[in-house]
Amino acid sequence: MIKKAVTVVGAGTIGLSWTSLFLSHGHSVTLTDIREDLPAIWQRHQEALKPTLDSLGLHEQGQLKLTTSLKEAVQQADIVQENGPENLSFKQQLYADMERYAPEHTLFFSSSSTLPASEISQLMNDASRVAIGHPFNPPLIMPLVEVVPGSSTSEETIDQAMQFYASLGKQPQLIKKEIFGFVANRLQFALLREAMHLANEGVVTMAEMDEIVKDSIGLRWAVTGPMLGMHLGGGEGGAGAFMKHLGPTMEKSWAHQGQLVLDEKTQANLRQLAEQSYGTSTLTELAQKRDKGQLGILKLRST
Amino acid sequence: MIKKAVTVVGAGTIGLSWTSLFLSHGHSVTLTDIREDLPAIWQRHQEALKPTLDSLGLHEQGQLKLTTSLKEAVQQADIVQENGPENLSFKQQLYADMERYAPEHTLFFSSSSTLPASEISQLMNDASRVAIGHPFNPPLIMPLVEVVPGSSTSEETIDQAMQFYASLGKQPQLIKKEIFGFVANRLQFALLREAMHLANEGVVTMAEMDEIVKDSIGLRWAVTGPMLGMHLGGGEGGAGAFMKHLGPTMEKSWAHQGQLVLDEKTQANLRQLAEQSYGTSTLTELAQKRDKGQLGILKLRST
Numbered sequence: 001m002i003k004k005a006v007t008v009v010g011a012g013t014i015g016l017s018w019t020s021l022f023l024s025h026g027h028s029v030t031l032t033d034i035r036e037d038l039p040a041i042w043q044r045h046q047e048a049l050k051p052t053l054d055s056l057g058l059h060e061q062g063q064l065k066l067t068t069s070l071k072e073a074v075q076q077a078d079i080v081q082e083n084g085p086e087n088l089s090f091k092q093q094l095y096a097d098m099e100r101y102a103p104e105h106t107l108f109f110s111s112s113s114t115l116p117a118s119e120i121s122q123l124m125n126d127a128s129r130v131a132i133g134h135p136f137n138p139p140l141i142m143p144l145v146e147v148v149p150g151s152s153t154s155e156e157t158i159d160q161a162m163q164f165y166a167s168l169g170k171q172p173q174l175i176k177k178e179i180f181g182f183v184a185n186r187l188q189f190a191l192l193r194e195a196m197h198l199a200n201e202g203v204v205t206m207a208e209m210d211e212i213v214k215d216s217i218g219l220r221w222a223v224t225g226p227m228l229g230m231h232l233g234g235g236e237g238g239a240g241a242f243m244k245h246l247g248p249t250m251e252k253s254w255a256h257q258g259q260l261v262l263d264e265k266t267q268a269n270l271r272q273l274a275e276q277s278y279g280t281s282t283l284t285e286l287a288q289k290r291d292k293g294q295l296g297i298l299k300l301r302s303t
Numbered sequence: 304m305i306k307k308a309v310t311v312v313g314a315g316t317i318g319l320s321w322t323s324l325f326l327s328h329g330h331s332v333t334l335t336d337i338r339e340d341l342p343a344i345w346q347r348h349q350e351a352l353k354p355t356l357d358s359l360g361l362h363e364q365g366q367l368k369l370t371t372s373l374k375e376a377v378q379q380a381d382i383v384q385e386n387g388p389e390n391l392s393f394k395q396q397l398y399a400d401m402e403r404y405a406p407e408h409t410l411f412f413s414s415s416s417t418l419p420a421s422e423i424s425q426l427m428n429d430a431s432r433v434a435i436g437h438p439f440n441p442p443l444i445m446p447l448v449e450v451v452p453g454s455s456t457s458e459e460t461i462d463q464a465m466q467f468y469a470s471l472g473k474q475p476q477l478i479k480k481e482i483f484g485f486v487a488n489r490l491q492f493a494l495l496r497e498a499m500h501l502a503n504e505g506v507v508t509m510a511e512m513d514e515i516v517k518d519s520i521g522l523r524w525a526v527t528g529p530m531l532g533m534h535l536g537g538g539e540g541g542a543g544a545f546m547k548h549l550g551p552t553m554e555k556s557w558a559h560q561g562q563l564v565l566d567e568k569t570q571a572n573l574r575q576l577a578e579q580s581y582g583t584s585t586l587t588e589l590a591q592k593r594d595k596g597q598l599g600i601l602k603l604r605s606t
Binding site: 013086113114136137142143144146171173174175176177179180181183184185186187188189190191192193194195198199201202203204206207208209210211212213214215216217218219220221222223224225226227228229230231232233235236238239240243244247249250251252253254256257261262267270271274275277278283286287289290293294296297298300301 | 316389416417439440445446447449474476477478479480482483484486487488489490491492493494495496497498501502504505506507509510511512513514515516517518519520521522523524525526527528529530531532533534535536538539541542543546547550552553554555556557559560564565570573574577578580581586589590592593596597599600601603604
């Protein structure tokens with residue numbers, strides 16, 4: 001693919017990970033953030049990331065420019081990947097500003113996990129060049145990017161978004177409706193609610209719950225996903241047989257589901273349970289083990 | 304571990320898979336079912352299973368006996384793994400019968416996914432030897448066994464169940480409360496409801512949904528499970544920071560969740576969607592690919 005001028009807006013965890021991904025594919029990247037210590041932020045990120053890049057066999061080959069000026073950052077951009085705060089009025093103003101500073105061909109992709117393209121683009125003159133490009137964190141490692149067009153997004157922008165993310169080795173998926181939370185997080189949060197409920201009730205510890213999932217649905221869904229898992233769970237009758245035989249059990253299970261609310265008391269209890277399950281390891285150790293395991297499965301899939 | 308006399312009651316998919324697992328660990332197995340064509344059922348199972356056993360590096364070394372007589376099947380059993388229909392009064396009578404025929408030391412483990420040990424053992428004189436040993440299908444491949452004691456189950460029985468399943472290379476997990484659906488299925492069904500809802504609404508196809516999950520939460524949860532995934536998703540603040548920052552988004556997502564009901568119209572639509580996504584491959588091909596992928600991840604984990 002032709003090397004592009006890619007601008008990353010926002011140097012939080014996700015913006016930094018995108019920056020490394022874009023650089024490792026040879027794009028010229030401009031990273032912008034209003035924080036004055038941007039060079040130090042970038043340097044710390046690079047040091048922490050080095051083992052991951054090495055294990056991915058990647059190195060940052062593109063040119064990187066850091067700037068605190070949004071105008072300077074976008075004025076030659078082919079593509080903007082925006083990672084600002086999840087605040088609608090902030091983002092609306094940001095997109096209007098970017099449109100004013102950027103060339104006419106610039107495409108604007110937002111990492112937003114909750115705000116739809118139709119809304120963040122409302123103060124723009126031309127919203128046809130805006131789409132959601134929502135990664136699963138961290139984008140350097142996780143394959144999924146949910147591409148969610150707004151009501152004004154052009155077919156051309158959608159095609160370019162899908163091609164751009166695929167050229168980075170990602171697995172973009174086009175989401176056909178602008179629903180709240182898109183798909184991956186809605187599914188994630190549906191399961192997390194019940195998982196937090198069962199942990200909160202003391203049915204199993206958090207570490208035991210992790211083992212239960214790793215040894216059943218986690219293992220399965222890493223291979224088939226939930227719908228093919230269901231289709232094959234029905235035996236010779238497929239998904240139809242699964243629903244027919246397990247439908248009443250599923251409906252009873254849904255009726256029994258916890259209606260967990262994340263009030264302060266519940267959060268405090270869950271924090272304590274997390275400390276009990278994971279407190280003996282550092283977050284860095286646990287994250288490295290997670291990344292190593294995930295990369296192992298990705299490598300296995302590609303063989 | 305000392306070789307035992309293990310009786311498998313019920314020659315459905317799960318009972319047959321247990322039988323192969325027990326045999327491959329050298330136990331003497333008696334398989335019983337009221338179906339007169341039991342020898343033919345067993346032979347078809349063995350033929351279909353051969354590639355899987357080969358890829359697991361297992362072979363059936365224990366002695367197998369087939370009988371349609373429950374009395375004959377359990378009268379010398381050390382352990383019974385019961386896989387009868389999910390019908391409470393049927394199971395209650397079955398356990399009373401098995402207690403009458405079996406020696407005093409026999410332990411009774413049920414594969415039931417919905418009926419608790421406290422209820423299925425109600426017609427027995429001594430319910431201390433009964434526990435749920437619920438596998439994730441198929442037990443030959445999937446590591447999880449949920450061990451769920453009833454109110455009368457003895458500590459000795461629980462210990463023996465945990466040890467027995469571990470000796471088979473399984474990962475038994477003790478569930479501390481007799482909740483409906485236990486843990487793995489409650490979590491599975493919570494996600495499946497939202498997945499079926501989004502497919503039913505046409506947000507993505509079933510095949511696209513599978514790719515979304517495989518490339519995000521499936522990949523992650525195969526490695527960390529959901530609770531450690533959440534803990535590490537919170538960055539330096541752990542699970543507490545995750546809940547604090549994403550709590551409002553999660554609660555909004557829960558409010559948006561579909562309240563899918565599996566009525567005939569919904570089931571018909573979902574059957575059609577499954578056909579559209581998977582109809583070009585046979586179930587056998589898809590199942591072999593699933594099993595190969597799962598075994599690959601299990602092998603990766605053990606290295």
